[in-house]
Amino acid sequence: MRLPDSVRHAWAVAAKDLLVEFRSRTGILSAAVFVVLVLMVFNFGRDPTAIPNIVLAPSILWVTFTFSAIIALNRAFQLELENQALDGLLLAPIGRSSIYLGKLVANLVFVAIVEVIGVPLVALFFNVDLWSRIGPLAGIIALATIGFVAVGTLFSAMTVRTRFAELLLPVVLLPFMILPLAWATLATTRVFAGRPLSEIGDWLKMLAGYDIVFVVLALLLFPATVNE
Amino acid sequence: MRLLRAGRWITAIALLGLAGVYVRALVYTPVERMQGLAQKIFYLHVPAAIWAETAMVLVGVASVFYLFLKDPRLDRFAHATAEVGTVFAVLMLTTGPIWGKPIWGTWWTWDARLTLALFLFLLYVGYLLLRSAVADPASRARFAAVLGICGMALVPFVHLSVYLFRTLHPMPIVLKPSEPSLPGSMLATFALSWGVFTLLYLGFVLQRYALSYLNEQLEAAGGSSA
Amino acid sequence: MSSWKQREVAVPETVPQNGGYMIAAYVITGVIVLGYALSLYLRARRSLRP
Numbered sequence: 001m002r003l004p005d006s007v008r009h010a011w012a013v014a015a016k017d018l019l020v021e022f023r024s025r026t027g028i029l030s031a032a033v034f035v036v037l038v039l040m041v042f043n044f045g046r047d048p049t050a051i052p053n054i055v056l057a058p059s060i061l062w063v064t065f066t067f068s069a070i071i072a073l074n075r076a077f078q079l080e081l082e083n084q085a086l087d088g089l090l091l092a093p094i095g096r097s098s099i100y101l102g103k104l105v106a107n108l109v110f111v112a113i114v115e116v117i118g119v120p121l122v123a124l125f126f127n128v129d130l131w132s133r134i135g136p137l138a139g140i141i142a143l144a145t146i147g148f149v150a151v152g153t154l155f156s157a158m159t160v161r162t163r164f165a166e167l168l169l170p171v172v173l174l175p176f177m178i179l180p181l182a183w184a185t186l187a188t189t190r191v192f193a194g195r196p197l198s199e200i201g202d203w204l205k206m207l208a209g210y211d212i213v214f215v216v217l218a219l220l221l222f223p224a225t226v227n228e
Numbered sequence: 229m230r231l232l233r234a235g236r237w238i239t240a241i242a243l244l245g246l247a248g249v250y251v252r253a254l255v256y257t258p259v260e261r262m263q264g265l266a267q268k269i270f271y272l273h274v275p276a277a278i279w280a281e282t283a284m285v286l287v288g289v290a291s292v293f294y295l296f297l298k299d300p301r302l303d304r305f306a307h308a309t310a311e312v313g314t315v316f317a318v319l320m321l322t323t324g325p326i327w328g329k330p331i332w333g334t335w336w337t338w339d340a341r342l343t344l345a346l347f348l349f350l351l352y353v354g355y356l357l358l359r360s361a362v363a364d365p366a367s368r369a370r371f372a373a374v375l376g377i378c379g380m381a382l383v384p385f386v387h388l389s390v391y392l393f394r395t396l397h398p399m400p401i402v403l404k405p406s407e408p409s410l411p412g413s414m415l416a417t418f419a420l421s422w423g424v425f426t427l428l429y430l431g432f433v434l435q436r437y438a439l440s441y442l443n444e445q446l447e448a449a450g451g452s453s454a
Numbered sequence: 455m456s457s458w459k460q461r462e463v464a465v466p467e468t469v470p471q472n473g474g475y476m477i478a479a480y481v482i483t484g485v486i487v488l489g490y491a492l493s494l495y496l497r498a499r500r501s502l503r504p
Contacts, residue, residue, distance in 0.1 A: 151378065158371040162361035172354040172375065175347050179385055186393075202392055210385060217381055221374045224295055232498055239491055246487065250480060264470035269479040276483075315490045319483055326479040330472035428487065435494045442501040 006101070009094035013102025018109055020079060031068050031114045035121060038064050043125045057126050058188035061118065062144075062181055068114040069145065069177075070170050072107050073152040077160040090226055100222040104153045104215075111145055133191050136200060140191065143207035144184035147214060151176040154218040157225040176214075183207055229442065235434030242427035249421045257417045269327040271417055275425035276319040277341055280348050281383065283313030283429070287355070288380020291373035303369040304444075306376055307359060308436035312429060314352040320345035340390045347386045351379040365444075 021028065042060045089099060119137070123130040130137060152173050159169045187203035253271040260267035286309045294302040324342045325335040336342065355375050362368040 154374070154378075158358065158374065159361070162358075164361065168357060168361050172358055174354065175350040175382060176378065178347075178350075179382070179389060182389065206385070206388065206392065213381060213385075214378070217378060221295075221377060224370045224374050227370075236495070239494075243487070243491060246484075250484075254476075254480070259469055261469055264472045265476040266470070266472040266479075268476050272479060272483045315486065319486055322482050322486070323479045326475050326482070330470065330475045432490065432494065435498060439494065439498050439501060442498065446501060446504065 006095055006098045009098035010101035010105065013089075013094070013099055014105035014109070017079065017103065017106035021106070021110065028110070028113055031071060031110070032117050034068065034071070035064050035114055035118045038067070039118070039121050039125050054126075054128055054192050055189075057122055057128050058185050058192055060126070061122050061188065062185050064118050064122075065111065065115055065141070065145070066148075066177060066181060068118075069107075069111045069149055069152065070173075072110040072114075073149070073156045073173075074166050074169055075110075076103055076107055076153055076156040081160050096223040096226060097219050099226070100153065100157075100219060103157075104150060104218075107149045107153050108145065111149055115141055115145065128192065130192075133194075136191050136197055137188065139204065140184050140187045140200070140207070143204060143211055144180045146211045147180035147207060148173070148177045150211065150215045150218050154222055154225065157222065180207060180210055183210075229438050231434050231441070232438035235431050235436075235438060237431075238427055239431030239435060242424055242431050245420075245424035245427060249417070249424050252420060253417050257413055258411075260414075263331055266327060266330040269323050271421045273320065273323040273327055273341075274418070275422040276316045276323065277345065278422065279425055279429050280313055280316035280320050281344065283309045283316060284348055284351065284383060285380055287313065287376040291376035291380075294369065294373045295377075300369065303372065304437050304440045305433070306372060307440055308433045310352055310355050310372075310376070311436055312432040314349070314356065315432070316425075316429070317345055317349040317352055321349055338390070338393060340387070340394070343390050344383075344386055347382070351382065355379060 039060065042056070119130060119134075119141075122128065152169070155172050155176075156169055159165045159172065162168050183203045183206050187200040187207075190200050249271065253268050257268065257271075259265055287306050290302045290306040290309065293299075294306065320341065324345055328337060328339075328342065329335050355372060358375055359368055359372050362371055
């Protein structure tokens with residue numbers, strides 16, 4: 001069965017980005033080092049007798065993921081910009097939505113890799129049992145990540161050509177990140193505390209609703225960010 | 229410029245009206261027994277809140293129409309409303325905690341209005357910063373419209389979050405902080421204040437719109453713009 | 455008002471003395487509103503001059 005053109009094109013865009021990323025490996029490496037660094041700093045900085053790990057772990061987890069997402073997003077359109085390849089990408093006979101989807105997928109993969117590295121590290125450094133709750137945890141992480149990466153990918157297309165692009169993106173993205181982040185942290189805290197799954201149901205629904213609304217909105221609005 | 233003059237007149241009337249509201253609220257409106265004098269902050273905070281949120285919705289709506297119609301007047305209006313909305317959001321963010329401290333005993337709490345105030349403020353600031361960072365006017369209008377629409381879409385999620393959070397973390401209510409059922413005199417003061425804030429919004433937006441237009445003319449003529 | 459009794463929340467005999475907050479809020483509001491009005495006026499004047 002042949003996939004529709006838009007999907008194949010999106011995958012081509014994503015594959016190109018990921019290939020470049022993996023060939024140079026600097027992106028993944030810096031992100032991995034960054035995660036380890038942040039976790040180590042948090043680990044040394046806290047008093048183990050004061051606050052139990054399990055209370056801190058969700059916030060630390062999400063802080064690391066958020067920073068990594070911002071790093072990934074700032075790089076999203078940088079590649080094309082530096083090589084003046086954005087026009088080339090736009091001239092290619094593929095729909096604008098494919099470009100967005102491709103970028104989205106590439107960004108998600110990048111952040112997912114950071115998250116896959118980060119979760120076991122958090123479990124290790126903070127001596128927290130995450131494996132038994134890996135299912136709901138993975139669900140929360142996936143939904144929240146899609147949420148802010150979807151909006152972030154859209155915004156990065158707009159900020160990439162501005163003067164203080166790396167600063168502007170987080171500032172503009174901030175309110176859109178706080179919400180999924182807050183819900184995810186609240187839900188993660190409950191998961192770590194061993195609360196029954198029913199309690200996080202509402203947060204998951206909010207996250208899912210957010211994802212649907214903003215992915216659709218981003219798909220609709222993306223052409224406005226690149227049309228000349 | 230006609231719009232500028234109209235805006236200035238309306239603003240002047242609104243400012244006089246605001247003075248009137250001050251007098252009426254401070255002197256001629258009864259003191260609420262449970263909250264005391266601090267409750268009178270309500271007459272300023274709530275109308276500001278109504279317009280801060282309404283302005284965000286207007287930015288979103290104007291942005292949607294702009295993307296379809298490409299009329300620069302819509303973009304100018306969105307920009308003006310966003311800047312004025314920022315002012316009202318700042319009003320919310322300052323009067324809110326000042327009201328909250330004596331009532332809840334804390335400067336900040338994640339209640340409905342304060343949380344919304346913070347988000348509106350962040351959205352407005354991001355919108356204005358994005359506008360100032362994009363040099364090309366056509367891109368600027370388009371990008372601002374995209375952000376404006378996303379901002380408008382975010383607001384319902386903020387409301388939902390607060391509602392969800394509140395059902396899980398009921399706030400310790402020592403005094404009843406939200407609008408008490410208003411007896412006639414208080415209701416009248418509130419209505420007057422809301423009317424004045426509406427005029428204020430109108431006057432400000434007209435002036436800001438006219439200012440944008442003036443600056444565009446200057447830019448087009450090759451001169452320096454403010 | 456039996457609900458008050460049930461929760462044993464004290465109903466204040468006198469009105470709470472928090473006038474200072476009221477004044478602060480009203481002053482700040484005035485400053486912000488007047489400040490913005492002035493800013494608009496001055497900016498327009500500057501743009502009209504050349």
